[in-house]
Amino acid sequence: MTVRRVMGVETEYGISVPGDPAANPMILSGQVVNAYASAQGIRAAHASWDYADEAPLRDARGFEMGRGLADPSQLTDEEDPTLANVVLTNGARLYVDHAHPEYSSPEVTTPRAAVAWDRAGELIMAESVRRLSQGPPGVNLYKNNTDGKGQSYGTHENYLMRRETPFSDIVRHLVPFFVARQVVTGSGRVGIGVDSRRAGFQLSQRSDFFEVEVGLETTLKRPIINTRDEPHAVADLYRRLHVIIGDANHCDVANLLKLGTTSLVLAMIEDRAIHEDLTVARPVATLQAVSHDPTCRQLVELRDGTKLTAVQLLWRYHDAAERYLQDRYGAERDSDTVEVMRWWALVLDKLERDPSEAAREVDWVGKQQVMQGYIDRDGLDWADARLRAIDIQWSDVRPDKGLFHRLRRSGRFEELVSDEAVLEAVREPPEDTRAYFRGKCLEKYPDQIAAASWDSVIFDVPGHASLQRVPMLEPLRGTRASVGSLLDRSPDAATLLRELASASG
Secondary structure (H helix, E strand, C coil): CCCCCCEEEEEECEEECCCCCCCCHHHHHHHHHHHHHHHCCCCHHHCEECCCCCCCCEECCCEECCCCCCCHHHCCCCCCCCCCEEECCCCCEEEEECCEEEEECCCECCHHHHHHHHHHHHHHHHHHHHHHCCCCCCCEEECCCECCCCCECCEEEEEEEECCCCHHHHHHHHHHHHHHHHHHHCCCEEEECCCCCEEEEECCCCHHHEEEEEECCCCCCEEEEECECCCCCCCCCEEEEEECCCCCCCCHHHHHHHHHHHHHHHHHHHCCCCCCCCCECCHHHHHHHHHCCCCCCCEEEECCCCEEEHHHHHHHHHHHHHHHHHHHHCCCCCHHHHHHHHHHHHHHHHHHHCHHHHCCCCHHHHHHHHHHHHHHHHCCCCCCHHHHHHHHHHCECCCCCCHHHHHHHCCCCCCCCCHHHHHHHHHCCCCCCCHHHHHHHHHHCHHHEEEEECCEEEECCCCCCCCEEEECCCCCCCCHHHHHHHHHCCCCHHHHHHHHHHHHC
16 A cells, blocks of 8 residues: 555534624525535535435444434434535535534545645635625635634544454554644644633644544544544445544645655554554643644653654654555655655654744644744734734635635745646546546436435436435445446436446346
8 A cells, every 4th residue: 555545534614704703603504505506506405415324423443322322413424404415516525514514525546636625625615705795694714623712623534444454553553643743734723722721822723622542522522533433435345534633734735744644654554564662651631732832842752651752753654654665665656655755754854953944834834934923023922812813814715815825825835736726626526436426427417316425326317216326335436437438428317327227237
């Protein structure tokens, strides 16, 4: 394995109505989803979500939580008909997740593609805001992870793994990696503590909200390792690792490294290629201590008594990955893996030498420098409310208002994916996963689709007494190479279904 695997990103967006703090976020979120869906000619009745295979209470440790014991936020398999929920032609899901609009990217196979389709979500949300700005209520959206007042919302990653990999190995090797990873992938935050009560600046928007090392929850008692066992694929072969500890990244390099380095570490876990015991002595407390130190000098104590910085701990993983790749591939590495390894070493070098050197690649460093500029110019300190307002403005999705977007256009950040590629990702699905079949069916037969999900498309075809469900349990089937010509020669869903039946028969 290399960095290439089936992966994706889910992002809940912060939402507000300026001047109306009491506005109902669930209603507003529905307006956001419906504004974009209607603009694209998508009707919720013909592009809703298929919940048949969802199992949010199944635990990777070998049991299933009783529904009576679960927090309502965990019951993501219960459809609320009042909440907007659509599938887009690029294969993504756009819906209301509790009190936030969420964009769940389509399945991709490379970190660079993950960056492109994640950024596509920003444009989709910005378009919703633009349409809603033409009349009340004037909704604003933010690609961030906390409102600075005690609420946090997620940016989740998903990685397809081999089912045979012991979950205990995943926990043992991923916990130290996640404790350290934030020095590269943190998006930066003004304020310390869940409610930002203490003044200061920290690396991650999410770290203060984590309470336990391992668990099934995602909104209460958040765990470093989430145990939800909902593969959305052939369950005997695959597991979907649901990662809830990441930040919402704007910087392409940080986003690429978030997906790419994690995928490499998972490959090493699957192949039992990590031979060091890097277990952190107090992972939750250390996670937060690392986030609270922008100098990157905070020491991480391992169970064996070793003390090293988070950057040095990441070097351990980097060097293990280098040995792993050299043993298996030598110089014959794919371009995506070469790119990730090059950026990984370059960013760690900068962070180790002087974190400020990584301002073009790492979100928190770039944000801290901008904040420090305001402090120096206006004589502010980290307790000033104006800095918290700037922190929120940083992640505003509107291209003319969002501080990051304005700085990016000025060339302040390293850009890996062009604006043209992101625009393409708004319209088109990835060609090398089942998202291609899902997205193209939504584009070509919108009025003949009753629902869809990650692993199915359900057709409502005239002349059929019942709905026709096409399962897609293999994420690498349904690609352009396998179904492109079939879709091209099927003018309607009835023809497509006949062709599929003939091919399978």
